[in-house]
Amino acid sequence: MNRYRDNWLTxxxxxxxxxxxxxxxxxxxxxxxxxxxxxxxxxxxxxYNPEVIRDMPVAxxxxxxxxxxxxxxxxxxxxxxxxxxxxxxxxxxxxRMMNEKEVFGILEIPADYxxxxxxxxxxxxxxxxxxxxxxxxxxxxxxxxxxxxxxxTRYQQEKIASxxxxxxxxxxxxxxxxxxxxxxxxxxxxxxxxxxxxxxxxHQSLILGVTMLAGGAAERRRRNGGFDxxxxxxxxxxxxxxxxxxxxxxxxxxxxYALHFVPWMFTLPHLESMLDCLIFIFPMLIAASMLGLCVxxxxxxxxxxxxxxxxxxxxxxxxxxxxxxRYAMSPFWQLIGxxxxxxxxxxxxxxLNSNGATFAQESHPTLMLxxxxxxxxxxxxxxxxxxxxxxxxxxxx
Amino acid sequence: xxxxxxQSLAYGxxxxxxxxxxxxxxxxxxxxxxxYFVDLMKEGLxxxxxxxxxxxxxxxxxxxxxxxxxxxxxxxxRHSDLSYSEALDRVRRGxxxxxxxxxxxxxxxxxxxxxxxxxxxxxxxxxxxGTLAFKGFxxxxxxxxxxxxxxxxTSMGVNESTAQSLLQPVVISNNPIGNPWLNxxxxxxxxxxxxxxxxxxxxMTSYTICDEIKRQTSPQWLREAGGSMFIALMGxxxxxxxxxxxxxxxxxxxxxxxxxxxxxxxxxxxxLAMALMVMGSQAFAVIVCCAVPNLRLSLSICSLTGILxxxxxxxxxxxxxxxxxxGIFSYILPMRYYFLIYADQALNGVPLYYxxxxxxxxxxxxxxxxxxxxxxxxxxxxxxxxx
Numbered sequence: 001m002n003r004y005r006d007n008w009l010t011x012x013x014x015x016x017x018x019x020x021x022x023x024x025x026x027x028x029x030x031x032x033x034x035x036x037x038x039x040x041x042x043x044x045x046x047x048y049n050p051e052v053i054r055d056m057p058v059a060x061x062x063x064x065x066x067x068x069x070x071x072x073x074x075x076x077x078x079x080x081x082x083x084x085x086x087x088x089x090x091x092x093x094x095x096r097m098m099n100e101k102e103v104f105g106i107l108e109i110p111a112d113y114x115x116x117x118x119x120x121x122x123x124x125x126x127x128x129x130x131x132x133x134x135x136x137x138x139x140x141x142x143x144x145x146x147x148x149x150x151x152x153t154r155y156q157q158e159k160i161a162s163x164x165x166x167x168x169x170x171x172x173x174x175x176x177x178x179x180x181x182x183x184x185x186x187x188x189x190x191x192x193x194x195x196x197x198x199x200x201x202x203h204q205s206l207i208l209g210v211t212m213l214a215g216g217a218a219e220r221r222r223r224n225g226g227f228d229x230x231x232x233x234x235x236x237x238x239x240x241x242x243x244x245x246x247x248x249x250x251x252x253x254x255x256x257y258a259l260h261f262v263p264w265m266f267t268l269p270h271l272e273s274m275l276d277c278l279i280f281i282f283p284m285l286i287a288a289s290m291l292g293l294c295v296x297x298x299x300x301x302x303x304x305x306x307x308x309x310x311x312x313x314x315x316x317x318x319x320x321x322x323x324x325x326r327y328a329m330s331p332f333w334q335l336i337g338x339x340x341x342x343x344x345x346x347x348x349x350x351x352l353n354s355n356g357a358t359f360a361q362e363s364h365p366t367l368m369l370x371x372x373x374x375x376x377x378x379x380x381x382x383x384x385x386x387x388x389x390x391x392x393x394x395x396x397x
Numbered sequence: 398x399x400x401x402x403x404q405s406l407a408y409g410x411x412x413x414x415x416x417x418x419x420x421x422x423x424x425x426x427x428x429x430x431x432x433y434f435v436d437l438m439k440e441g442l443x444x445x446x447x448x449x450x451x452x453x454x455x456x457x458x459x460x461x462x463x464x465x466x467x468x469x470x471x472x473x474x475r476h477s478d479l480s481y482s483e484a485l486d487r488v489r490r491g492x493x494x495x496x497x498x499x500x501x502x503x504x505x506x507x508x509x510x511x512x513x514x515x516x517x518x519x520x521x522x523x524x525x526x527g528t529l530a531f532k533g534f535x536x537x538x539x540x541x542x543x544x545x546x547x548x549x550x551t552s553m554g555v556n557e558s559t560a561q562s563l564l565q566p567v568v569i570s571n572n573p574i575g576n577p578w579l580n581x582x583x584x585x586x587x588x589x590x591x592x593x594x595x596x597x598x599x600x601m602t603s604y605t606i607c608d609e610i611k612r613q614t615s616p617q618w619l620r621e622a623g624g625s626m627f628i629a630l631m632g633x634x635x636x637x638x639x640x641x642x643x644x645x646x647x648x649x650x651x652x653x654x655x656x657x658x659x660x661x662x663x664x665x666x667x668x669l670a671m672a673l674m675v676m677g678s679q680a681f682a683v684i685v686c687c688a689v690p691n692l693r694l695s696l697s698i699c700s701l702t703g704i705l706x707x708x709x710x711x712x713x714x715x716x717x718x719x720x721x722x723x724g725i726f727s728y729i730l731p732m733r734y735y736f737l738i739y740a741d742q743a744l745n746g747v748p749l750y751y752x753x754x755x756x757x758x759x760x761x762x763x764x765x766x767x768x769x770x771x772x773x774x775x776x777x778x779x780x781x782x783x784x
C-alpha cells in the first residue's frame with residue numbers, strides 16, 4: 001500500500017510549510033522563538049553591563065595613626081576597586097559596620113606599622129573580607145596586591161638611596177613580570193559570562209518552542225480521538241527533517257542577532273567573523289532541534305514543556321563548564337555534558353568569539369555537534385517509526 | 398470554616414496526587430539538582446588547572462622555574478611548547494587555560510642585570526580556571542623575580558633579613574571570613590540549590606492554579622472551599638508548601654550536614670528562612686496568576702523571573718554595582734532575601750537583629766498576595782482558556 005502519495009521531497013516541503021504555519025499561529029511558540037532570543041540577551045547584558053566592581057566600601061581600623069598608616073589608607077582609597085568608607089575606632093565598631101552592610105571588608109593596620117617600616121622590618125597588615133560574593137573578594141585581593149607592590153617599590157627606593165647603594169644596580173628588579181589576560185582583558189563579568197549565556201539562550205528557547213509545539217500536537221490528538229488534523233502524512237525522515245529545517249530557518253537570523261549583533265551592541269569581546277560563527281552554530285541548531293524532538297515525546301501538554309525544560313537551563317549552564325571547568329568534573333558528568341549540544345556550542349563559541357580562535361581550531365566541538373545531531377536524529381527517527389510520534393495517527397495515552 | 402478548609406485541603410491533595418508531573422516537579426527536580434550540584438563541585442576548587450610552559454631559554458634557571466611551576470598546587474603543566482604560537486593554539490583549542498613564557502637568554506639577562514621579562518597568559522574567558530592559573534603563574538613569577546633581587550642584594554653585602562624586608566616591606570594578609578578555603582561549592586550551592594527550589598515552587602503554584610482555569614474545573618474548586626478564594630488557595634497551596642519545605646530542609650541537610658557548609662547560627666534561623674522563602678515564592682506566583690490568569694502566560698512569567706533570579710538576585714555580581722534601575726528588581730524576589738539571610742546568618746554568623754528586615758520582607762509576600770485575590774476569583778468563576 002502506498003501510504004505516502006507524494007514523493008519524499010514534496011512531503012518534506014509540506015511538513016516544512018505546515019510547521020511554519022503552526023509556529024506563526026501559536027502565540028506561545030512565537031514568544032519562545034522570537035521574543036525570548038530577542039529580549040533575553042539584552043536583559044542579561046544590561047544586568048551585568050557594569051562589568052566590574054568599583055569603589056567597594058571598606059572600613060579602616062588604624063591602630064598606628066601615623067603618617068605612614070594614613071598613606072596606606074589613602075592608597076587603598078585611591079584604587080579603582082576599593083573606597084575607604086570610614087575610619088573605625090576599633091574592630092568592634094568595624095564589625096558593626098560590616099553587619100549593617102555598610103562595608104564589605106575591614107583593613108586593620110597594626111600599632112607597630114610605622115615603627116616596622118622605619119626599622120626596616122616587615123609590617124603586617126590584615127584584611128578581613130566578606131566572601132558572600134567571591135567577586136568582591138577577588139576585587140579586593142587584586143587591588144590590595146597592587147597597593148602592596150606599589151609600597152614595596154616606594155620603600156625599596158628610599159632604603160636603597162639612604163643605604164648608599166646605587167639605584168641602577170637594583171633598578172627595582174632585574175626581572176620584570178608581565179601578565180596578559182586573554183579573552184577578557186578587563187576581567188569584566190559581562191564579557192566573561194555573556195558569550196556562553198547567549199548560546200545557552202538560543203539552545204533553551206529553541207527546545208522550549210519545539211516541545212511546546214509537540215505538546216500542542218498531543219493535545220489536538222487527545223481532542224480528536226488520536227487524530228491530529230494538523231499533521232502531515234509523510235515518511236519519518238521527511239517529518240523530522242522538515243520540522244528541523246523550519247526551526248533552523250527561523251533560528252539562523254536569531255543566531256545572527258544574538259551572537260553577532262548583541263556583542264557588537266554592548267561592545268563585548270567579539271573577534272569572530274559572522275560567517276565562522278554561522279557555520280559553527282549551524283550544527284548546534286540542528287542538534288538542539290533534534291534533541292527537542294526527542295524530549296517532546298515526554299510532553300503531552302503544551303504548558304508542561306515549561307515544567308520539563310526550564311530548570312535544565314541551570315543544569316546545562318554548569319555542565320557547559322562556564323562556571324565550573326569541565327576538566328574538574330567527574331567522568332560521569334563529563335559524559336552527560338558531552339550529550340548536550342549547548343556544552344559544545346558554548347565551548348566553541350566563547351573561543352571563537354573571545355579568544356579569536358579560527359573555525360579550524362574548533363574542529364572538535366564542531367565534530368561533536370554533528371555527531372550529536374546524527375545521534376538525536378536516529379533517536380527521533382526511532383520514536384517516529386515505533387511510536388508514530390508526530391504522525392497523523394497515534395494512540396491516545 | 399474549618400470543615401471548608403478540610404474539604405478544600407482534601408480536594409487540593411487529591412489533585413496533587415493525580416499527576417506524576419507534580420511529584421517530579423516538587424520533589425525529584427530539586428533533590429536531583431541538589432545531588433547533581435554537590436557531586437559536580439565536590440572538589441570545592443578546581444585545582445591543577447591544565448597549562449603549558451614555553452621555555453625558550455633552556456637554561457638551568459629556566460628549567461628550575463618550570464619545575465617550580467609544576468610543583469604549584471594550582472596549576473598542572475600538561476605540555477611544554479616550543480613556541481608562543483604553539484601555546485596560543487592550545488589555548489584556542491581549549492586544551493589549556495594559559496601558559497608561562499620564559500624568553501630566550503633569560504638567565505643571562507636576569508643574572509647579568511640586563512633586564513628580562515617573564516610573561517604569563519591566562520585565559521579569562523572561563524573565570525575560575527583563568528584566575529587560578531593567573532594566581533599560580535603570578536606567585537611563581539614574583540618569587541623568581543624576588544629571589545633574583547635577593548641574590549643580587551646579598552652579593553652586594555646586604556644581610557638576608559634586610560633583603561627580605563626590602564623586597565616586601567608591607568604584607569597585606571587576606572582573611573576571607575566564613576569560607577577561608579574559597580570553596581566554590583559552599584559559595585554557589587547555598588544560593589543555586591534553593592533557587593531551583595524557588596523556581597519549581599513558582600512553576601508548581603501557577604501551574605496548579607491556572608490548570609483549574611484551563612480545564613474549567615475552577616468553579617468546582619471554589620465550591621469545595623465554600624466560594625472563598627482564600628480557603629481554596631490554602632487547600633491547594635498548603636500541601637505543596639509542606640512538601641516543598643520538607644524538600645528544602647533536605648537540601649539544607651545536604652548542605653550543612655553532608656557538605657559541611659558553614660552554619661554559624663542556630664539551625665532554626667535557616668529553617669525558618671527556607672520555610673518563608675518557599676511560601677514567598679508561592680505568594681509571588683499567586684500574584685502573577687492574579688495579574689495574568691492564563692496558564693501559559695503566568696507559567697512563562699514565572700519561569701522567566703525564576704531563571705532571571707539566578708542573575709538578578711546577585712549571587713555573583715553585586716547589586717550595588719548594577720545599574721540602580723536594574724538592581725532594584727532584585728528586591729522583588731523572595732530568593733534575594735533568603736540569600737541575604739544565608740550570608741548574614743549561616744556564613745557570617747551575625748546577630749539575628751541585623752537580618753530582621755529580611756525575614757519581615759519574606760513575610761510580606763503572602764500578605765501582598767492576599768490583596769488581588771478578588772480578581773483571581775472572578776476569573777475562576779468564569780474560566781476562559783486562551784491557548
